[in-house]
């Protein structure tokens with residue numbers, strides 16, 4: 275069966291290849307496994323909670339309506355870090371296409387985490403579409419402002435944890451020349467390095483990364499993941515390294531930072547503001563591609 279639903283999750287398998295599948299937890303509509311020919315592509319902590327007691331540490335948590343911890347907005351500042359989508363149980367809306375196999379999940383205030391919608395009393399409808407290609411995974415989001423009178427102000431981000439072999443042998447290409455905000459230094463600057471490499475904790479937000487840029491994760495000269503984006507101008511690059519991993523109870527094994535890199539496409543530098551009745555769409559595409567070093571314009 276290409277789509278298997280249980281109380282907890284939905285597993286989508288390619289009819290032409292049963293070793294290629296994606297598993298989506300209803301809690302957070304979190305993709306927590308994507309296997310290509312039996313090989314896991316995403317990183318998941320061995321201590322990740324899959325029982326709805328905490329957002330999932332790994333896979334693709336969804337960040338909405340706020341990225342990080344807001345301190346200025348009257349309502350968004352009341353929400354916990356990264357908002358309410360990753361700590362709400364979404365509704366499985368079913369399979370919408372058989373080729374490529376595609377499923378949808380929905381979230382609206384009536385079913386979202388009531389502790390959190392109390393703090394952020396807005397009208398919205400989120401539809402997440404997950405499409406399993408031969409060697410790709412597309413996650414697409416539609417945000418609708420269902421209010422008839424109020425604007426909807428929000429961030430969106432796909433918090434994608436990629437599985438890699440060895441962080442110190444890994445580089446991320448095609449972000450060179452971009453302006454970034456370093457969340458650790460609390461400073462903005464131009465990244466003049468030709469590629470991003472990792473030797474310590476990294477937590478940076480690249481801004482206005484052109485949609486033509488395919489971000490590639492390269493392991494010792496070999497392309498292992500390619501990330502394409504639509505309508506997601508910012509890209510967060512995060513690796514917690516040694517100390518930060520020690521401090522996260524759900525991050526295991528403690529050496530796991532060596533096998534993961536978060537490349538998170540989003541709209542987080544500015545808020546999106548949607549007028550009543552309007553919709554906003556974006557997607558990320560995780561795929562395999564030839565190594566393509568794109569020149570800085």
Ligand SMILES: O=P(O)(O)OC[C@H]1O[C@H](O)[C@H](O)[C@@H](O)[C@@H]1O
Nearest residue numbers: 355356457477478510512536538
């Ligand atoms: O621990 P979490 O709330 O899941 O956040 C994990 C990480 O998410 C993003 O990558 C942020 O840029 C980091 O500052 C944060 O530490």
